[in-house]
Amino acid sequence: MCESKKYWESCFEKVDLETYDFSKSKSYPFLANFCENYLEKGDKVLDLGCGGGRNSHYLAQQGYDVYGIDIAMGAIDVCKFRFERYNLSGTFKQGTFDDIPFTDEFGGIVCIAALDHVTFHDAQESIHEVRRVLSEDGVILMTFDPPGTDEDIIDDAEILPDGTLKFVRGKQKGMLFHRYKDKEIKSLLGEKNIILFDYTENGTRMIISR
Numbered sequence: 001m002c003e004s005k006k007y008w009e010s011c012f013e014k015v016d017l018e019t020y021d022f023s024k025s026k027s028y029p030f031l032a033n034f035c036e037n038y039l040e041k042g043d044k045v046l047d048l049g050c051g052g053g054r055n056s057h058y059l060a061q062q063g064y065d066v067y068g069i070d071i072a073m074g075a076i077d078v079c080k081f082r083f084e085r086y087n088l089s090g091t092f093k094q095g096t097f098d099d100i101p102f103t104d105e106f107g108g109i110v111c112i113a114a115l116d117h118v119t120f121h122d123a124q125e126s127i128h129e130v131r132r133v134l135s136e137d138g139v140i141l142m143t144f145d146p147p148g149t150d151e152d153i154i155d156d157a158e159i160l161p162d163g164t165l166k167f168v169r170g171k172q173k174g175m176l177f178h179r180y181k182d183k184e185i186k187s188l189l190g191e192k193n194i195i196l197f198d199y200t201e202n203g204t205r206m207i208i209s210r
């Protein structure tokens, strides 16, 4: 098992499904606005790196046809449990950004705080895969954490040749984090495809792209 997957699995192992208060994990704040302005009613929407399913949960409640993938099987189990508990309908599979286990074409793809957890090189590969499953008029919502994130624990990381941090000790051991410069995000998605490039209060970059 690769170290990054091991790290993410360990995060979800700690979740006690029976006692977990799902109502506390609110969806990404801009998601409602994205749905309202960029998605069609009932669209098929893919949540990439869905984690515990906070965004999938919101999307399903709004009536979208929800699919989610995550590298961690633990995350998929949490999503399935969550959807069953709230009587929501959705399809969740283990998969990675560069190997998405669907042939469907999605009208919307959301990828919140997730693609910055692979190397820049793998993100470049993954973008082709993301666009493979995006419908012709489909729209992507993606966020990237502020560039200064994890500055305080940078000594726990090695810097890979493409600038990605690989944590080799400490509580985030195994995690990858690429601290994106704005120009890297633009080159990753292709400037001509970007519909909106915005900054939230804490410096998170929020991008809407074709």
Ligand SMILES: C[S@@+](CC[C@H](N)C(=O)[O-])C[C@H]1O[C@@H](n2cnc3c(N)ncnc32)[C@H](O)[C@@H]1O
Pocket: 004, 008, 009, 028, 048, 049, 050, 051, 052, 053, 054, 055, 069, 070, 071, 072, 075, 095, 096, 097, 098, 111, 112, 113, 114, 117, 118
């Ligand atoms: C910071 S969490 C964000 C989760 C979710 N998007 C949210 O907003 O709550 C990052 C997620 O990306 C997943 N992830 C990391 N690397 C991945 C990969 N290569 N392919 C798919 N998912 C990955 C992790 O397992 C984790 O659930």
